[in-house]
Amino acid sequence: MADPLRIVLVSSRNPLNIGAAARAMSNFGFTDLRVVNPYEVAYQEARSAVRSHYILGQSQQCSTVAEATVGCTLVVGTTAVGNRDLHVPLYRLETGAELLREHLASGAKAALLFGSEKFGLSNAEMSHCQWLMRIPTRAEHGSMNLGQAVAVCLYEMRRQAAAVNQPAFEKPPVASSDERERLTSILMELLIESGYAQERTLESTELKLRRLIHRINIASNDAEALLGMLRHILWKMRRTR
Amino acid sequence: MADPLRIVLVSSRNPLNIGAAARAMSNFGFTDLRVVNPYEVAYQEARSAVRSHYILGQSQQCSTVAEATVGCTLVVGTTAVGNRDLHVPLYRLETGAELLREHLASGAKAALLFGSEKFGLSNAEMSHCQWLMRIPTRAEHGSMNLGQAVAVCLYEMRRQAAAVNQPAFEKPPVASSDERERLTSILMELLIESGYAQERTLESTELKLRRLIHRINIASNDAEALLGMLRHILWKMRRTR
Known part of the structure; x- marks a missing residue:
């Protein structure tokens, strides 16, 4: 069965980040990875890494965002900046993940885009997105490491609101x-x-x-x-x- | 004013991970970092990194968990394994972060411990913890990269439940x-x-x-x-x- 959420890394430059993204995908149970126009050496280096090799092994390399998002009925971009003239709705991750989950629950496929380490998604790349989401980082230091940003977004996708205040561990009986x-x-x-x-x-x-x-x-x-x-x-x- | 949540990295081996932890702290607005028994070369290398240098610059190196958690009225450990005989309550991150926020809201100080990349927290290190929390990763691949685990935990600490379903962006008026x-x-x-x-x-x-x-x-x-x-x-x- 195809994984309903596709992760798309656009113009990634660092093999450690590509590997870290794949590891976070494995941690949180996502398998569909596409890599657009990566720095070739980085991609090959990441593919040779031991952990999460099954995800990188089956990942697809694409030359355009359009190719990477084929078959998706929703394309969502991530951005660190909130003040750029974005032309599309920008949601906080908490809200965006909920909208994504609703879309996936209907059986449709979606893509989540992450831009390059240095510049994020370009305006041209963002024009493929129906909307954008932003991890609620500090305004003074908004830009996250790529691997960490992927991990945080995928955690939020898997987060269970109902798990709050439900102890997973029963307290032992207190002394009489x-x-x-x-x-x-x-x-x-x-x-x-x-x-x-x-x-x-x-x-x-x-x-x-x-x-x-x-x-x-x-x-x-x-x-x-x-x-x-x-x-x-x-x-x-x-x-x- | 002292940062109420202290991040404690125990026996970290990789300078990139120490640097990534500091970067996530800066992203989410935490400043109090202590490093217990790090691989010395890794610590020095991380301190020389450009990003988040102010956090690493003021971080303290300690030789024991006890020293690193001085002044904290709550010590919480992180673990990837759910089936070890843990002796203390284990919560999912969603619950644990809520308990941590409640503790910090009272004005008290808390420490959040992360173990080494390879082995996590040892039983001896865990014995300093009142309770543990676990990021809800897959059972088949539970262990996260250290920098990513720190980022996910700190995101959850800053997460605003109220932000769900509150669009940050007003939709433009539709065509008449x-x-x-x-x-x-x-x-x-x-x-x-x-x-x-x-x-x-x-x-x-x-x-x-x-x-x-x-x-x-x-x-x-x-x-x-x-x-x-x-x-x-x-x-x-x-x-x-």
């Missing part, structure tokens, strides 16, 4: 009152044994200690482990007295 | 009925002039054309531009007849 009591009493014995707790402050020390132990957020199994350690320390202290 | 009528009539003149529309099909052709023109989603200024082009074509056709 009786476990806390056993902790309190063994610590008291240690404090007495060590001379920290004196006869006349015994009661107030125990009160402070009990409050402290009941405030702590400690898991049941951690309390048991700690009890074992404290018991051993107490045993050793009494033995060597 | 009278503009569409002018388009229809000049196209009809062209079709007659070119011989496409014959006397006996004139009415049905005009009906088809009008329906087509009124279906098209075209902006007002684009309709005007098109009208100008069509007028010129008509003028030329009549002149050279």
Whole structure:
């Protein structure tokens, strides 16, 4: 089955960036890569890299954006600049990714274009795009590394809004009152044994200690482990007295 | 004012990755970088890079995770593996970033740890973390490039849920009925002039054309531009007849 989202790198110059783009595609489960007019040495060098070789191996080299976007019913460009006269709608990545997902959900194919490291997409390349999107970087340093920009966009495509606030890990049960009591009493014995707790402050020390132990957020199994350690320390202290 | 989120790179080996992490920090507006036990040559090489030099220039080199996380009331680790016995809660990035934002909103400081390129965070390094988070990559290829992982996490920290479905660009007004009528009539003149529309099909052709023109989603200024082009074509056709 053809991958519905095609990644198109236009005029990339750096083999590390082409390789990094392919790696991010593999990380997030995209396979359709086209490379327009790359610096030939860079493309060949990237193809020989070990990681993600299956994506680069099946990638297609094209000479024009039109050729690279054949069969796509939506073509989206990426840009770092927000103030250029863009002629087409510009969305933040959060919005653009949602629009892309809606388009792909209908079974249609789309292309996502990334321009050259130095200049981004040219006006001529942008004229193939229905709209553009922008990663919300700082105005003072908007231009991202190409491989990082691809990774961020593909992450946003795979992001699950529903995953927020759904812990993937169940917290272990917290210590019970009786476990806390056993902790309190063994610590008291240690404090007495060590001379920290004196006869006349015994009661107030125990009160402070009990409050402290009941405030702590400690898991049941951690309390048991700690009890074992404290018991051993107490045993050793009494033995060597 | 101190940056509330500190980025900690542990045992990084590749100067390009350290530089890429600093660049992503600059892109998304983070400044506090600490590097634990880096490969010395890599660290020095990264510091000499041009971009984001202000971040690397003020970064601190530490020898332990404990030293790198001094002053932080929350320490969060990143991991690519979900099946290791982790001892601490593991959240997806979407959830983890939300928890981090809540912590930072209270004015407290937090550290976000990234492990070495080859092995990630060790169990010893993870033991400094209250919890871990994982970028939702494919199970078959979970491990991301370090610079890309930093970029994705920092993007998620800056992501604005409210930005979804809020177009940053106002769509230009669409063409009015009278503009569409002018388009229809000049196209009809062209079709007659070119011989496409014959006397006996004139009415049905005009009906088809009008329906087509009124279906098209075209902006007002684009309709005007098109009208100008069509007028010129008509003028030329009549002149050279």
